[in-house]
Amino acid sequence: MTPNNLIVGFVPLLDCATLVVAVEKGFTAQEGLEVTLVRETSWANIRDRMMVGHFDAAQMLGPMAVACSLGVGQLTIPVVVPISLGLGGNAITASNTLWEQMKEQGAHLNADPITQGQALQKVVQQRANRQQLQLTFGMVYPFSCHNYELRYWLASSGIDPDRDVQLIVIPPLLLVDALRHGQIDGFCVGEPWNSLAVEAGVGTIVNATNEIWRLSPEKVLGCRAEWAKQHPQQVAGMIRAIYRAAQWCDDVENHAALATILAKPRYIGAPVEILQRALSCKLRLALGTAPMHIPEFFVMNRQLANFPWASHALWFYSQMVRWKQCEYSAKLLEVARATYRADLYRNALMLIDESIPMTDYKTERAVAGRYVVNEKNSALTLSPEGFFDSRVFEPTDVEGYIKSFG
Amino acid sequence: MSDSLRILIVDQNVTRAAVLEDGLREAGHRDVVVVRDMQNLLKRIVDTEPDVIFIDLENPNRDVLEQMFQVSRTVQRPIAMFVDKSDVGMTEAAVNAGVSAYVVDGLKKERIHSILELTISRFKVFNQLRSELDKTKQQLEERKLVDRAKGILMKERGLNEEQAYALLRKAAMNENLKLSQVAQSVITAAKLFK
Known part of the structure; x- marks a missing residue:
C-alpha cells in the first residue's frame, strides 16, 4: 500500500454517482490515485470503518460528517469535508x-x-x-x-x-x-x-x-482529518477527480451511460430506466402518470454543487440543536464550521473551476437570480434557493436562527 | 444479584448466530437470546432487557438499532461499545471480525471484556469456516466446468480424456489464464457453434 492507494466507502444511493464515475472513468487514475470503492450497507458501518482507519475517506451524509467531528451520540471522529458530491435528489x-x-x-x-x-x-x-x-x-x-x-x-x-x-x-x-x-x-x-x-x-x-x-445540500466526501492533514496531495487529487467526474455526470449526453454503470449490482443495482429518470431531474409522482420534470431536482456539478459551503455545516448544526440532538455552544459551532473546508477546495481547483466563490458562506433565502461573486470578480447567477416557507438562514447569526423556531 | 449478563445476538445468519451462542454458553454465559426477526426488533429488545447486544456489520439494521437507542424511553440506553478511546485496539478487532457491540451505559468494562474477546474470536472462526466453504464451492464449480469442457473436446475432436485435459492445460499456460477460464471459453464457444 502506497499513500496513493485509497480505500473509500460508499452506500448504494444515486449520489454515489460522482464517486463511482471518478474511479470508473479514470479521473482518479489521472491524479495518480488508485482508489478502491467499498460498498457498505449502513451509515454506522461507514462511521466505524472511518474510525478504525479502514477507510481514508467515504461518501457521507453532510450532517453525519458534522456529527462525527462534534462527537454527537458517538465517539468523536474528526472529519473534514473538502468537496460536496451533489445537491438534492x-x-x-x-x-x-x-x-x-x-x-x-x-x-x-x-x-x-x-x-x-x-x-x-x-x-x-x-x-x-x-x-x-x-x-x-x-x-x-x-x-x-x-x-x-x-x-x-x-x-x-x-x-x-x-x-x-x-x-x-x-x-x-x-x-x-x-x-x-x-x-x-x-x-x-x-x-x-x-x-x-x-x-x-x-x-x-x-x-x-x-x-x-x-x-439543498446532500452527500459529501468525508475524510479522516488526520489522514487529510498527512496527505494533502491525495486530498487535492480526490477533489479534482470528483470535480471532473461531477462535470461528466451533469452532462445530459452521459446520463444513459451513467445509469448503466450505476445499475450494476456492485454499485446501486436498480433498473437503468429509473436511475436515468432521476438523473435527468424527472420523477413519476404516481403510478399511471407521466414523469414530471422537477427543476434542479438532482444537481451534480452546476449551481456550485461541489463547493463545500461552511454555511451548510452551520445549518446542520442549527438543526441538531433545534431537535435536541446536542447543545448550543460557540465552541461546538466552531467545530461544525471547521468541518467544511472550502480552503482545500479552492487550493485544489484554483486553475480548473472558474466559478469558485470568494466567500465560504451564503445566506439561504428565497430569491431568484441571486449573485455570488467569484474570484475572477465576475458575478454568477444561481437558480432560486432557500426555504419554501421564506424563512431566512443567516449564517452569521446561527443562535438567533435557532431561537426563532421557539 | 446474579453475576450473569444477559446477552442479545441480532443476526440473520443462523449458522453464525449458533456458533456465537454455543461459544458464549460454553464460557458459562447462560443468558443468551438470539433474534432473527427484524420486524419486531425493538419489542424483542424491550422484552429481553439485555446488558450487551451484538449485531453483525452486514446487517443494514444497525442504523435502525442505533436510532432506537437514541429515542426510546423504554430501552435502557445501550451505547456503542466504541465510546472509550483507550479501547481502539478492541474496536478495530471487532470491526475486522465483522461485529459491533452495544453495551448498557454504566456497565463495568472488565465485565464485558472477556465476552467481547470471545465474540470476536467466534466471528473469526465463522469467517474462516465460510471462506473455506466458499473455496471448496468454487473448486467444485471449477471442476464441473473443466469436466464439461473436456467432454466437449472429446466429442468434437475425438480425443481421450487425458488428451483433452492436456489440451486445456496447454491453452491455459499459453494464454496465461486459469484452467477454469479456458474451460468456460470452450463451453461458451461450443454454444455458439450449436
Missing part, C-alpha cells in the same frame, strides 16, 4: 392510504409543499381527534438531510415531528417493503427509492425535498 413519499387521506384534505399531485403540508396537518389532527394511531415516517439516519428536511416541512406545517408523529430509521433497502406492509405511512429518502415505491404501486411522491429547500 431526495423526496417525500406517502403510502397510498395516507395519500388518499391527504387528497381529501386538499393535497394534489405536484402541489407545493405548503398545500401538501396543510393537508397532512389536517390528517394528523383528524387522527388525533379520533384517537387513531399516530402516523409513522421513515428516514435513513438521525444525522441526515432527510431527517432535517422532513422535520422542517412537518414543523412548518404545524406538525410537531416529536409529538404528533413518529419518526423511525429504516435503511433505504427496506423502505419500500416497510411502506407496503404498513409499518410506516411515508418516508423521506434519496432516489431511486421513492421511484421504486411508486413503480411497486405502494406509494405516491408528495414533494421532492428541493421544493422544501431549493439547492
Whole structure:
C-alpha cells in the first residue's frame, strides 16, 4: 500500500454517482490515485470503518460528517469535508392510504409543499381527534438531510415531528417493503427509492425535498482529518477527480451511460430506466402518470454543487440543536464550521473551476437570480434557493436562527 | 444479584448466530437470546432487557438499532461499545471480525471484556469456516466446468480424456489464464457453434 492507494466507502444511493464515475472513468487514475470503492450497507458501518482507519475517506451524509467531528451520540471522529458530491435528489413519499387521506384534505399531485403540508396537518389532527394511531415516517439516519428536511416541512406545517408523529430509521433497502406492509405511512429518502415505491404501486411522491429547500445540500466526501492533514496531495487529487467526474455526470449526453454503470449490482443495482429518470431531474409522482420534470431536482456539478459551503455545516448544526440532538455552544459551532473546508477546495481547483466563490458562506433565502461573486470578480447567477416557507438562514447569526423556531 | 449478563445476538445468519451462542454458553454465559426477526426488533429488545447486544456489520439494521437507542424511553440506553478511546485496539478487532457491540451505559468494562474477546474470536472462526466453504464451492464449480469442457473436446475432436485435459492445460499456460477460464471459453464457444 502506497499513500496513493485509497480505500473509500460508499452506500448504494444515486449520489454515489460522482464517486463511482471518478474511479470508473479514470479521473482518479489521472491524479495518480488508485482508489478502491467499498460498498457498505449502513451509515454506522461507514462511521466505524472511518474510525478504525479502514477507510481514508467515504461518501457521507453532510450532517453525519458534522456529527462525527462534534462527537454527537458517538465517539468523536474528526472529519473534514473538502468537496460536496451533489445537491438534492431526495423526496417525500406517502403510502397510498395516507395519500388518499391527504387528497381529501386538499393535497394534489405536484402541489407545493405548503398545500401538501396543510393537508397532512389536517390528517394528523383528524387522527388525533379520533384517537387513531399516530402516523409513522421513515428516514435513513438521525444525522441526515432527510431527517432535517422532513422535520422542517412537518414543523412548518404545524406538525410537531416529536409529538404528533413518529419518526423511525429504516435503511433505504427496506423502505419500500416497510411502506407496503404498513409499518410506516411515508418516508423521506434519496432516489431511486421513492421511484421504486411508486413503480411497486405502494406509494405516491408528495414533494421532492428541493421544493422544501431549493439547492439543498446532500452527500459529501468525508475524510479522516488526520489522514487529510498527512496527505494533502491525495486530498487535492480526490477533489479534482470528483470535480471532473461531477462535470461528466451533469452532462445530459452521459446520463444513459451513467445509469448503466450505476445499475450494476456492485454499485446501486436498480433498473437503468429509473436511475436515468432521476438523473435527468424527472420523477413519476404516481403510478399511471407521466414523469414530471422537477427543476434542479438532482444537481451534480452546476449551481456550485461541489463547493463545500461552511454555511451548510452551520445549518446542520442549527438543526441538531433545534431537535435536541446536542447543545448550543460557540465552541461546538466552531467545530461544525471547521468541518467544511472550502480552503482545500479552492487550493485544489484554483486553475480548473472558474466559478469558485470568494466567500465560504451564503445566506439561504428565497430569491431568484441571486449573485455570488467569484474570484475572477465576475458575478454568477444561481437558480432560486432557500426555504419554501421564506424563512431566512443567516449564517452569521446561527443562535438567533435557532431561537426563532421557539 | 446474579453475576450473569444477559446477552442479545441480532443476526440473520443462523449458522453464525449458533456458533456465537454455543461459544458464549460454553464460557458459562447462560443468558443468551438470539433474534432473527427484524420486524419486531425493538419489542424483542424491550422484552429481553439485555446488558450487551451484538449485531453483525452486514446487517443494514444497525442504523435502525442505533436510532432506537437514541429515542426510546423504554430501552435502557445501550451505547456503542466504541465510546472509550483507550479501547481502539478492541474496536478495530471487532470491526475486522465483522461485529459491533452495544453495551448498557454504566456497565463495568472488565465485565464485558472477556465476552467481547470471545465474540470476536467466534466471528473469526465463522469467517474462516465460510471462506473455506466458499473455496471448496468454487473448486467444485471449477471442476464441473473443466469436466464439461473436456467432454466437449472429446466429442468434437475425438480425443481421450487425458488428451483433452492436456489440451486445456496447454491453452491455459499459453494464454496465461486459469484452467477454469479456458474451460468456460470452450463451453461458451461450443454454444455458439450449436
